[in-house]
Amino acid sequence: MPVFTDEFIERVRNANDIVEIIGQEVQLKRSGQNYIGLCPFHSEKTPSFSVSPDKQMYYCFGCHAGGTVFNFVMETAKISFPEAVRTLAMRANIPLPEDASISPADRARQKERQLLLRVTHWATDFFHSQLRRSPIARDARAYLENRGLTPALIEAMKLGFALPDWSGLIKAAQRNQIPMPALAKLGLIIPRKQHGYYDRFRNRVIIPIADERGRVVAFGGRALDDSQPKYLNSPENPLFNKGRLLFGLHRANTAINRAGVAVLVEGYMDCLSAWQHGVEHVVASLGTALTLSQARLLKRYTNQVILCYDADSAGMRAALRGIDVSVQAGLQVKVASLPAGEDPDDCLRRRGLDFFIDEVLGKAKSAVDYQLDMLRREYPLNEPEGKARFVTAAVTVLSRLNNEVAKNAYAQQLARELQVPEQAVLAELAKQSRMGDKDGNSRNTRDMSPTIELDQDPVLQGCQIAEDKLLSLVINNLVEAEEVLLAWQELDVYAYPVDRQVVKLLLNELQKGKTLDIRRLIEQFEGEEVGQRLAQIAWAESFELDNPVVVAGDCLGKLKQLAIRQAISEAEKRLRNEKDAVQRKLLLQELQLLLEKQKGLRH
Known part of the structure; x- marks a missing residue:
């Protein structure tokens, strides 16, 4: 399939009216300037899905799906972007370009990608051979043996070892005529300040990270001593976007299909340990919070997922987000609870396979039960206000439950547990449902990431509004975009949190000399949180402003307030933990300066 030029993509987009395309799948009704209907991406009773003929975009205020006509076709047909372009081009009777019409830039990208794949293949073999043969890899082999990984799994996954030498990979690459720029592009080597390069991975066990087709696109490294961070991954590169990849999916997909469910863990060592113990339907999200793109990738293989994250506060937060x-x-989700302080690898090695299967996975709780358990920990239920x-x-x-019977059953359960009248809980539930119906078509741009605990902090809310305004100003070209984004950065x-990635992305586009083409x-970034956020801002009406530059300055001022408040909180925390009198005095001085800055911003 050809790689399409930007001009061809724009031509196809303009030839396919989004209202007409979506209207073939969704019953749309005119509402003011837009059309509304029931969202095709999540179950709902009140329409929260809107289509704009002017913007040629859609957006759902319920699940935050949004985008252009290409996004809609990709999502509904479960196809890639090039396939969506091809489908819509054929629909509009636009001839597909021949390979010769591929732009020089696109052809160069294809060639670069092929080269990078060859380099990752070479690097995988090099690291693996070092693990097997190098006398220096003795500690690495002992580490893997102590983790219970057999030679068969080590061989199958091509686990490797990075030499302690700062240029071990570089020297081998030079002997094999591997180009340094390709290694640098993959993040395997890092440029020195003056000249030359040094190896990113040193004295580490190396875990190749493969894409869905089993092609190695990145590497993870586990340190063998305490002189450096325990885990280190390749940076994102033309082959590797960690938000779109699940570690081990190329190996686990058959087992997932067979089991009818996927088990999702945080790290690759948890995943390897599970496979070693015979739990094969396991994949990992590479230590990051689960992204929508990863979840949709998983949905191709199963309708059910069990989240099995570490038994610590970070793991619990990741589970709620997951x-x-x-x-x-569109996945049915359960959450497995591990013994306190353990991760899946710890649990399997200490307690064995039967415990993990029966007590952890077998007793995984529904999403609602898990969320309610988290809330029970948060509120003092022995006090009226806490209740x-x-x-x-x-x-x-x-x-959020679509089943009324389930809603009422949970309400009865809560009433018994709290020893309050059932009618009181049902009344609160009815009130919440009415609010949801009312908000279905009027949620504003701040409703980005609904969580159990909605932060009512006015400073944080003010900053959320400020970020919405800043991004709207930037994408509508109402301010000097690069200047504003650099000040924010x-x-x-x-x-x-997603705005960190958004700011970095927009700055990268501008610094490459590109105009900001939000569509x-x-x-x-279809299926990713960044794409959702951009769709949300693009959908929102631009702010009516007399002086955009002044507004941008005010918004940055609000964010500065938040930055200082966070710095104060961190200083107070360090002060509480500091025992040394001299250090405490210095911290008090630092805290005083921050408090004065905070006071100055308020006036």
Whole structure:
């Protein structure tokens, strides 16, 4: 299939009216300037799915799916972007270009990709041979043996070893005429400040990271001593986008199909340990929060997923986020609870396969039960106010259920547990449902990432609004975009965590000399949180402003307030833990300066 030029893509996009295309799948009704209907991507009773003929975009205020006509076809037909372009070109009777019409830039990208795949293949073999043959790899072999990994699995996964030498890979590459720029592009070597390069991975066990087709696109490294961070992954590169890849899927997909469910863990060592113990339907999200793109990738193989994250606060937060993302992708989700302080690898090695299967996976809780358990930990249920706040938060969870019988059953269960009248819980649930119906068509751009606990902090809310305004100003070319984004990046504070990636992406586009083509970026990041965020901002009406530059300055000021508040919180935390009198004095001085800065911003 040819790689299409930007001009061809624009021609196809303009030839396919989004209202007509979506209208073939969704019953649309005119509502003001737009059309509304029931969202095809999640179950709902009240329409929250809107299509704009002017913007040629769609957006769902319920599940936050959004994009262009290409995004819609990709998502509904479960096809790639080139396939969506081909489908819509044929529909509009636009002849497909011959390979000769591929732009020189696209042809160069294809050639580069082929080269990078050859280099990762070579690097995999090099690291693997070092693990097998090098006397220096003795500790690495002992580490893998202690983790219980057999030679058969080590061979199958081509696990390897990076020499302690700062130029071990470089020397081998030079002997084999592997180009340094390709190694640098993959992040396997890093440029020195003056000249030359040094190896990224040193004295580490190496885990090749393969894509869905089994092609190695990146590497993970596990340190063998305490002198460096325990885990290190390749940076993102033309082959590797960690938000779109699940570790081990190329090996586990058959087992997932057979089991009818996928088990999702955080790290590749957890995944390898599970396979070694005979639990083969396991994949890993590479230590990051589950992305919508990863969840949709998993949906191609199964309708059910069990989240099995570490038994610590970070793991619990990741599970809550994973629930929302899994549901958006149309997956049925359960959450497995591990013994306190353990990860899946610990549990399997200490307690064995039977315990893991029966007590962990076998007793995985439904998403609702898990969320309610988390809320029980958060609120003091022995106090009237704690009960009231718990019920308010709990009915928010229950209101997302589509089954009325299930809603009422949970309401009865909560009433018995809290020893409150059942009618009181049902009344709260009814109120929440009415609010949901009312908000279905009027949610504003701040409703980006619904969670159990909605932060009512006015400073944080103000910063969320400020970020919405800043991004709207930037994408609508109302301010000097690069200047505003650089100022924001320097503050390094984000009320929406995803905006860190958005700012980096937009700056990268501008610094390459490109204009900000938001529709193209939304299509490029289909299924990812970045794409959702861009679609949300692009959909929102641009702010009516007399002086955009002043507004941008005010918004950056609000973010500066948040940055200082976070710095104060961190300083107070360090002060509480510091025992040394001299250090405490220095921290007090630092805290005083921050408090004065905070006071100055308020006036």
